[in-house]
Every structure is written in structure tokens, then in C-alpha cells.
Amino acid sequence: MAVDYYKTLGVDKGASLDxxxxxxxxxxxxxxxxxxxxxxxxxxxxxxxxxEAYAVLSDxxxxxxxxxxxxxxxxxxxxxxxxFRDFDINDILRGxxxxxxxxxxxxxxxxxxxxRRRTYTTQRKTDPYGxxxxxxxxxxxxxxxxxxxxxxxxxxxxxxxxxxxxxKKLSLKKGDVTEEVSVKIPAGISSGKxxxxxxxxxxxxxxxxxxxxxxxxxxxxxxxxxxxxxxLYVEKTVSFSQACLGSTIEVPTLxxxxxxxxxxxxxxxxxxxxxxxxxxxxxxxxxxxxxxxRIFVDVPKKLTASQSALIKKLSEEGL
Numbered sequence: 213m214a215v216d217y218y219k220t221l222g223v224d225k226g227a228s229l230d231x232x233x234x235x236x237x238x239x240x241x242x243x244x245x246x247x248x249x250x251x252x253x254x255x256x257x258x259x260x261x262x263x264e265a266y267a268v269l270s271d272x273x274x275x276x277x278x279x280x281x282x283x284x285x286x287x288x289x290x291x292x293x294x295x296f297r298d299f300d301i302n303d304i305l306r307g308x309x310x311x312x313x314x315x316x317x318x319x320x321x322x323x324x325x326x327x328r329r330r331t332y333t334t335q336r337k338t339d340p341y342g343x344x345x346x347x348x349x350x351x352x353x354x355x356x357x358x359x360x361x362x363x364x365x366x367x368x369x370x371x372x373x374x375x376x377x378x379x380k381k382l383s384l385k386k387g388d389v390t391e392e393v394s395v396k397i398p399a400g401i402s403s404g405k406x407x408x409x410x411x412x413x414x415x416x417x418x419x420x421x422x423x424x425x426x427x428x429x430x431x432x433x434x435x436x437x438x439x440x441x442x443x444l445y446v447e448k449t450v451s452f453s454q455a456c457l458g459s460t461i462e463v464p465t466l467x468x469x470x471x472x473x474x475x476x477x478x479x480x481x482x483x484x485x486x487x488x489x490x491x492x493x494x495x496x497x498x499x500x501x502x503x504x505x506r507i508f509v510d511v512p513k514k515l516t517a518s519q520s521a522l523i524k525k526l527s528e529e530g531l
Contacts, residue, residue: 215283217265225279229270236266246368246430256433263435267295284513291449293464296435361414362423367407371434373397375444375466375492384425386414395427400442400493400500403431436464442492442501447508455479455509463505465490473505481509 218225221235239262241247248255268274268286274295278286363386369378377399384391393412401407406426413423431439438445448463458477462470465487473485484504491501515523 215261215265215287217268217278217283220261220265221269223269227269232266232269236262236270245433246366259433260435264292264295267435292436292447362426363413364426364428366430367395367427368430368432369397369401370432371437371439372466374401374403374429374431374439375399377401393425397429398495400495401429402439402441402492402495403429405429405495437466439492442494444491444501444503445506446503447506449508449510450475450479451510452512455481455507463487463503465503475507479507479509481507483507 218227221232221239223231223235227235240259243255243258243262245252245255245259268278274290277289281289363384365382365384367380367382369380372378373380374397378397380395380397382393382395384393393409395407395409397407406428409425409427411422412425415422436446444466446464448461450459450461454461454475456477458479459475460472461475463473464470467490471487471490473487475485484506487503487505489500490503493500512519
């Protein structure tokens, strides 16, 4: 089924670049997986769809080609890898507020006077797009105790950052003070893992030392790659003749540019080809996961007269 990028973003064909950006921001907030925990898989797919539409419509040359050729011809001429070439998803996400503010953080207190457990909780009710959309809400449940305070903070990172590692700077608001915190993201970290930054929490009222900052890691969906454990998955489409006769194709990787991969003769659609050691590093211990390439065979919807004649001959030969 043909995909209409304009309909995907909900804009007219004559929409300005500004309109395209606004539409993408709005949909990215709506369909972000963190905001759809009960249907995360569908949200991730939708997030990829709108990112692909934005990658095309925000690029003047790609948009011109799309308008000229139409959806089917454009998708035949441009692979998903072509569509996202020169499209820095990291810069886009950073520009929309990812990695700086967002998520939810909580301050936990210790025991107050008389041994009674007292807590002070602050929540930032926002999406990882927090700064961009300015959705902030703070609420206090009980007064803070004299003990040091710990902070839990949900941090969204890109797949590249999770696989390759990164250094990020976070701006955390503690009361009336905004503090900048540097954090090193270790290569190989995955969603659900937690990082601890000692002494970066809240200072207690009667104590000179501070609590700790705990970062709950959430890896954002990627437009091309997906991750399962320490293994990475990517899809590639080959022609009917390449699948029959075998071929060598270029495959993108996250750790060193495209690599050449041999496709054996007789490859079937939905075949998985393993690229050993091209996955994410093991967070504990040495070595890396693998990258798996899912091969899909492209069956042309339209044939020229000469192509039809050749296919008929092949049919007569039992192929």
C-alpha cells in the first residue's frame, strides 16, 4: 500500500518547511513510545513512519523528487537507507529537546524526626521533548526530611548513543536552582538499565552531603535499526535476479559505515544473514552482539515488454 508522506504528517502538498516541522513535532509528541506504554510497539512503528515522512519532506531535493515521481516510483528509486542518508536523527532529536530535559524524576527522603519515614517527591510530568513543549508540573507531597535526597530521572537516548556510548549534559532543576550535570553513557547500555551519579542528588537541610542521581535509561526507536538484547537488526531489499543468482550488497552499520555483504544464490525472502560482531558491545564483559540483515525480495509491480517476455521464457523453463 502506497504511503503518502503529506497525509502521514497531516500537511498540504504546498506546506512550508516550518509547517512540516511543526506537524512533525506535534506527532512526535503524540506517538512517542514513552507516552504510549500500553501500546509501545504500535507507537514505535508510528514514530518511524512520521520520521521517514519528515526525512523526505524536510529535505528540498528529496521532496522535489517525491513530488515529481509519486510514492511508488520514489520508493523504488530510494531505499530506506537513501531516505535517511544525510538525515541526522540525533541532531533532530536534540533540537526537539531530547537528552537535555524530560521524563520524570523523583526525590526520595530518609527518616525524619522520631524515626517516621517522610518523603519529598517532585515529578516533572513531561515527555522527553520536555523543553520544546514546555510541559512542566511540579507537586510536593510531604516536607523534606533532614536526610540526604536521591533523585531518579528518566533519560531518553538514541540507539547510536546506546551502542557507541556518549557524553551528555543534563540541566536539572532543583528548587530554584538549575544545575548542569555531565554524564557518560557507557557503550552497550540498553533500556531499563540504571546509572548512578554519586553526590548529584538533592542536599539535605541539615546535612552537608548530597544524595545520588539515578538515571533510568530509555532507548528511543531508530528509523532503520532495531535492537534485541545486544543484537541489531536491519532490513535490506534485493531484486529478484539478485536473490536468484546471488549478489554482494552494501549494508549500513552503526559502528563504522556501510559494509559489503554477500547474498548467496537462491536466497529466499525474509532470510536472516548474520554479521558477526557488528552488534552492541556487551555491557559486562568483552565482545559484542551480532547484526542480522533481514533480506526481502522485491517483486516488481510493473514490467516492460522485454522484461515480460523474459519472465515468460523463464516460466516455460519451469521457473
